[in-house]
Amino acid sequence: MNMLEQLVTSFIGTAGFSVLFNVPRRTVVQCGFVGLLGWLIYISCLEVPADPIIAALLASCVVAVISQICAKVYKTPIIVFSIAGIIPLVPGGTAYDAMRSFVEYDYETALQLAAKAFMISGAIAIGLVFSEAINQAIRKLKIN
Amino acid sequence: MMESGGETYRVEDTMMRIAAACGRERSHSYVTPTGIIFSIDGPDSGTRLVRISERSTDLQKVTDVNDISRRIAQGQLSVQEAIQLLRELETAKVGYPFRVKLLCAAIASGCFMIMFQGEWADFAAAFVIGGAALSSVTFFHWLVKAKLFSELLAAVIVGVLACLAVQIGAGNQLDKIILGSVMPLVPGLLITNAVRDLIAGHFVSGLSKGAEALLTAFAIGSGIAFVLAFYNGAGW
Numbered sequence: 001m002n003m004l005e006q007l008v009t010s011f012i013g014t015a016g017f018s019v020l021f022n023v024p025r026r027t028v029v030q031c032g033f034v035g036l037l038g039w040l041i042y043i044s045c046l047e048v049p050a051d052p053i054i055a056a057l058l059a060s061c062v063v064a065v066i067s068q069i070c071a072k073v074y075k076t077p078i079i080v081f082s083i084a085g086i087i088p089l090v091p092g093g094t095a096y097d098a099m100r101s102f103v104e105y106d107y108e109t110a111l112q113l114a115a116k117a118f119m120i121s122g123a124i125a126i127g128l129v130f131s132e133a134i135n136q137a138i139r140k141l142k143i144n
Numbered sequence: 145m146m147e148s149g150g151e152t153y154r155v156e157d158t159m160m161r162i163a164a165a166c167g168r169e170r171s172h173s174y175v176t177p178t179g180i181i182f183s184i185d186g187p188d189s190g191t192r193l194v195r196i197s198e199r200s201t202d203l204q205k206v207t208d209v210n211d212i213s214r215r216i217a218q219g220q221l222s223v224q225e226a227i228q229l230l231r232e233l234e235t236a237k238v239g240y241p242f243r244v245k246l247l248c249a250a251i252a253s254g255c256f257m258i259m260f261q262g263e264w265a266d267f268a269a270a271f272v273i274g275g276a277a278l279s280s281v282t283f284f285h286w287l288v289k290a291k292l293f294s295e296l297l298a299a300v301i302v303g304v305l306a307c308l309a310v311q312i313g314a315g316n317q318l319d320k321i322i323l324g325s326v327m328p329l330v331p332g333l334l335i336t337n338a339v340r341d342l343i344a345g346h347f348v349s350g351l352s353k354g355a356e357a358l359l360t361a362f363a364i365g366s367g368i369a370f371v372l373a374f375y376n377g378a379g380w
Contacts, residue, residue, distance in 0.1 A: 013252045016248035017327075019245060021203050021333065022203050022204045039259065079206065080203045088259060090336065096323055099369055103369035121339060
């Protein structure tokens, strides 16, 4: 796999996507970078090779941490950055493959793929929430 | 904010903060994707219910409302000024012109195709079809207000175009081209927001967002599957 082409396409792809979601103009480039970092971690984990679910969990965790930093720096809701970051991780491809297997009456593969898509989206959400929980814990410890 | 795709907890939090800044410490808000209930306790109590019917993703608006609420909470804005600003925001046409969005959707589709291990030879096909996907979903949504229907038709168009592209030799990997091109339609934001709401304990919001995402995914999947069934069956 060509690393450079993956980096460039993930940057442009996520930045383009953030425009579709109407992110504020000044944050488009940052959104691209968040997406690039998330994708970089995801594909490097796959190269190891690690489980795609673990890879998605790690990547979304990192995306959430960076998004929190960006949200603080640019005084913008965190969702602006985290959405851009997780877009490439979201298992659209797996879901599509599952749907296709269903149509071809290959129910066994279809169910496997559907379960996998569900697990990956769960891992992404847990990754996001996990870093948020850590952030809250840190804030609470600082106050007390 | 809810109409524009903000998180449930953020909407609730924003309303409580504004109320607190106006001297109403005891207020309750209950937010779901289809309606908002807000009430104020105390001697001159009151309750409001707002129905939400249109949902889309507009993070610019979420950011702007967030800014306004922050300024209210810090006491920089009076209530009248804030209402004025919010009214302006509601009617303002923020966001990017459609041709910019179209270009971005097309480029993003091409890029995603490469990210999913596609070949550069298929870039042009994914580029064109991704743009077609966004324009057709926008057009059909303008034509009929049923979201499911417009997504289904857009997916059918993506499927037909992708099969055509492979047939005339403009593309090689049918799967990858379709995958990249449907990305502008895929409800990625909804899925993750749904799971997040569920984990945070907003079960009603989580389940209804999840249902919406599932319906969209179903529409896209069946649209594509419909075309593929013919393509494989007829073998043209």
